[in-house]
Amino acid sequence: MVLPRVSRLVYRNFKVNTDPASLVILVGLPAMYLVFFGFGFGDLLFIAPGLMAFQSVMAGTVGGGMLWADRRYGMLAQLLVGPFSRLDYLLGIMLTTVIFGLAGAVVMYAVAFALLHGVYISPLGWGSVVVTITVGSLFFGALMLILSALVKSNNTYNSIQILVLFFINFASTVFYPDTPRLPVILQVLFRVNPLSYIANLVRAGFDGTLAPVDVFYLIGLLAGTVILVVLATRTYMRSDISYT
Amino acid sequence: MHQDTSDAINAVGLVHSYDGKKNAVDGMTFNVRRGEVFGVLGRNGAGKSTLIKVLTTLIRPTAGKLTILGMDPSHKSEEIRARIGVVQQDESFDFTSVEGNFDIYGVLWGIPKAVRIERRERLLKEFDLLEIRKKRSFDLSGGQKRRAQVAREFMHDMDILFLDEPTVGLDVIMRRNLLDLIKEQVKGGLTVVFTTHNLEEADYLCDRIAVVESGKVIALDTVENLKRLYGGKRTVEFAVEGSSGIELVRAVEQSLNGESTLKVLDDGTALVLTEDPKKALRVVVEASQKLGVQLEWLNVRKNTLEDVFLSSIGEQRSGN
Numbered sequence A: 001m002v003l004p005r006v007s008r009l010v011y012r013n014f015k016v017n018t019d020p021a022s023l024v025i026l027v028g029l030p031a032m033y034l035v036f037f038g039f040g041f042g043d044l045l046f047i048a049p050g051l052m053a054f055q056s057v058m059a060g061t062v063g064g065g066m067l068w069a070d071r072r073y074g075m076l077a078q079l080l081v082g083p084f085s086r087l088d089y090l091l092g093i094m095l096t097t098v099i100f101g102l103a104g105a106v107v108m109y110a111v112a113f114a115l116l117h118g119v120y121i122s123p124l125g126w127g128s129v130v131v132t133i134t135v136g137s138l139f140f141g142a143l144m145l146i147l148s149a150l151v152k153s154n155n156t157y158n159s160i161q162i163l164v165l166f167f168i169n170f171a172s173t174v175f176y177p178d179t180p181r182l183p184v185i186l187q188v189l190f191r192v193n194p195l196s197y198i199a200n201l202v203r204a205g206f207d208g209t210l211a212p213v214d215v216f217y218l219i220g221l222l223a224g225t226v227i228l229v230v231l232a233t234r235t236y237m238r239s240d241i242s243y244t
Numbered sequence B: 001m002h003q004d005t006s007d008a009i010n011a012v013g014l015v016h017s018y019d020g021k022k023n024a025v026d027g028m029t030f031n032v033r034r035g036e037v038f039g040v041l042g043r044n045g046a047g048k049s050t051l052i053k054v055l056t057t058l059i060r061p062t063a064g065k066l067t068i069l070g071m072d073p074s075h076k077s078e079e080i081r082a083r084i085g086v087v088q089q090d091e092s093f094d095f096t097s098v099e100g101n102f103d104i105y106g107v108l109w110g111i112p113k114a115v116r117i118e119r120r121e122r123l124l125k126e127f128d129l130l131e132i133r134k135k136r137s138f139d140l141s142g143g144q145k146r147r148a149q150v151a152r153e154f155m156h157d158m159d160i161l162f163l164d165e166p167t168v169g170l171d172v173i174m175r176r177n178l179l180d181l182i183k184e185q186v187k188g189g190l191t192v193v194f195t196t197h198n199l200e201e202a203d204y205l206c207d208r209i210a211v212v213e214s215g216k217v218i219a220l221d222t223v224e225n226l227k228r229l230y231g232g233k234r235t236v237e238f239a240v241e242g243s244s245g246i247e248l249v250r251a252v253e254q255s256l257n258g259e260s261t262l263k264v265l266d267d268g269t270a271l272v273l274t275e276d277p278k279k280a281l282r283v284v285v286e287a288s289q290k291l292g293v294q295l296e297w298l299n300v301r302k303n304t305l306e307d308v309f310l311s312s313i314g315e316q317r318s319g320n
């Protein structure tokens, strides 16, 4: 009986818990970025899978923002005295996050497809893309949920989120390849950044260059995600649901 | 206290502490019968909302025994929550219109579409929300929000409805309307737990009232019994100009010799709750003449719940 309940929460999340303006920014901005590249400002084939991977970060932001808003505007407490458990609520957000990440990636792909007049991904490649973005969305979703569960003030939440996003996005292989020409410090940041691995995996799926070693990267990402999800669940389950 | 499984709620020695030091709910024992409107009356910070949060399984009791609809919330909380409705003190809305909020709430409760629409239309009408149905919930006035939030709760069926200060922010007419609407719903056999700091309201709506102070139930009875129990049938009020009031109060207290309850309010008005208003009047007049102080006013009236409230809190305070 848990699934129908969680699916009602997911329905709500999509229907009333995502505001259209921020969706336009979250998906529309990367799409515009792609279009710019399409006009010759860079390598579209490199950036397109990067931005598909980047959607996992966007999805995580949306997921964390939902918990934050629901607590701020009283709906979390209201849902939790209704027919939902704390775990139902968390699963609802996680599921919404994954759907959001996958949908965002598909939008990025569609834009790239149109700009390149067709670019095809093999079935195995798609498998890698879907699995990686699912795991990646959960990773960043969990990260942002921890932030939402711990931080109550709007300003602090936004500042920390911007800071985290800045480092994650720019010290990653989403926008630039990891080459020996980069300063060492940046190379290190690139390699400790989970988004680089997500981008590399999606890119390998996109380019059809998946190698056996990618399985290890995926396992590593999965392990990190499990740890973060457990941490997020514990933090959230223990957090004070009221907003003060 | 005996455990009656036919009670809607049964609490024995209920405690909740937020910080492990101070108890916001400090050993409450009471029962709520099925089909009754049970009032929880107390001043700001008395512990009403904390009690509601414990009763609605939002927070766990630190100690004590609690049974809701015959179930133990520590391992049946989901079953309990499926059968209760809760209007919390804080507002809670989704970012959409009033009717959108009703609709999504119905979806969350798993109400079939046809029933959902029928209920939404009926409630919008009954609670006088038709004109603002398309307005975004966060753009409503305070009173409109409160009405919408109470109305929304009736989108689903329930056995117990918890209302934490549902009338705050409503004007006199809307307040009475809302109370009448709740009364109407109660006729169908609904059990209601209702918190307020408004005595008239409690008097109007409730079958029984628990007066709560500092996390404790300091009185629990029907409104009529409470009025009778605390200080007889009449209240003699008096006030004097200037600072001589204290002397007069002392003199009156002495003459009454503990037969009646005496209270002094913050504005200096003194109340004597008494079974024998004639004697109390005579005592006040004689004492004022003896001390030579000028009575500003003197009045005899029927006890209100407010007098009960004040005198029971007074006893609690002086007992500490």
Ligand SMILES: Nc1ncnc2c1ncn2[C@@H]1O[C@H](COP(=O)(O)OP(=O)(O)OP(=O)(O)O)[C@@H](O)[C@H]1O
Residues within 6 Å of the ligand: A242, B018, B019, B024, B042, B043, B044, B045, B046, B047, B048, B049, B050, B051, B089, B197
């Ligand atoms: N989340 C919390 N953490 C710590 N203390 C709290 C919390 N919520 C309430 N309290 C404290 O518990 C006590 C009871 O508060 P509660 O909200 O239950 O009072 P109340 O009777 O509902 O008051 P009001 O009429 O103002 O709504 C108060 O001393 C309050 O400061």
Ligand SMILES: [Mg+2]
Residues within 6 Å of the ligand: B048, B049, B050, B089, B164
């Ligand atoms: Mg309160």
